[in-house]
Amino acid sequence: MTVPPAGAQPPRNCSLCPRLAAFREVQGRAHPEWFNGPVPPFGGAQAELLIVGLAPGLRGANRTGRPFTGDYAGGLLYATLRKYGFAEGDYDARPDDGLELRRVRITNAVRCVPPQNKPEPSEVANCHRFLAAEISTMPRLRTILALGAIAHHAVLTALGFRRALFPFEHGRLHGLPCGLTLADSYHCSRLNTNTGRLSPAMFEAIFGMLSSCLDAPQGEAGYPGAGADLAIRL
Numbered sequence: 040m041t042v043p044p045a046g047a048q049p050p051r052n053c054s055l056c057p058r059l060a061a062f063r064e065v066q067g068r069a070h071p072e073w074f075n076g077p078v079p080p081f082g083g084a085q086a087e088l089l090i091v092g093l094a095p096g097l098r099g100a101n102r103t104g105r106p107f108t109g110d111y112a113g114g115l116l117y118a119t120l121r122k123y124g125f126a127e128g129d130y131d132a133r134p135d136d137g138l139e140l141r142r143v144r145i146t147n148a149v150r151c152v153p154p155q156n157k158p159e160p161s162e163v164a165n166c167h168r169f170l171a172a173e174i175s176t177m178p179r180l181r182t183i184l185a186l187g188a189i190a191h192h193a194v195l196t197a198l199g200f201r202r203a204l205f206p207f208e209h210g211r212l213h214g215l216p217c218g219l220t221l222a223d224s225y226h227c228s229r230l231n232t233n234t235g236r237l238s239p240a241m242f243e244a245i246f247g248m249l250s251s252c253l254d255a256p257q258g259e260a261g262y263p264g265a266g267a268d269l270a271i272r273l
């Protein structure tokens with residue numbers, strides 16, 4: 040097993056999750072032109088907003104090597120980011136499409152593609168170290184947007200907070216004791232939009248709120264400050 044050094048991005052051959060490493064190898068043999076590795080974050084470390092998804096999609100980020108690039112969820116996410124000024128340029132579902140993020144970085148709670156888009160709890164736990172390292176290397180970070188409950192719980196665990204104190208709820212802002220704000224949204228997956236759980240309008244409302252929050256001084260009304268136990272809902 041390859042044990043990565045603490046604080047590092049996962050090595051290309053990370054084998055902390057044997058099931059996921061084996062799945063990567065299978066995909067690598069079947070599709071050698073695909074990325075087939077732990078997908079690195081997209082966006083600079085100076086970002087103020089970190090978006091945390093679940094895991095790379097098989098034919099999305101696992102194929103292209105850029106988070107949310109090449110699948111349905113990415114189409115909705117990047118269109119929304121562009122609409123609210125968090126991205127510039129054309130999104131063409133390719134890592135070399137020239138799209139640039141503004142104030143935003145995007146990553147996943149689990150860096151490697153899981154079969155059926157379903158990581159095991161142990162695999163989410165294995166990847167906490169990389170999420171924690173990523174958060175710790177973002178000096179201007181103010182807000183983390185979790186897409187879905189698994190990402191929400193991964194963020195809390197990576198930061199060392201108890202899940203029970205901060206329950207996942209779409210549209211909710213949690214003021215964490217460390218001074219960061221954790222925002223929740225349902226994942227922008229095809230399943231969630233097809234079933235009506237998340238509409239594009241609901242997703243846009245999240246980014247409208249985040250845009251206003253990031254433009255406001257920290258601690259002002261509407262933006263939970265350090266240690267705040269309030270919860271704000273859309």
Ligand code: SF4
Pocket residue numbers: 049053054055056059060077149150151162165166169
């Ligand atoms: S999911 Fe994370 S911990 Fe597991 S093998 Fe991939 S990079 Fe390593």
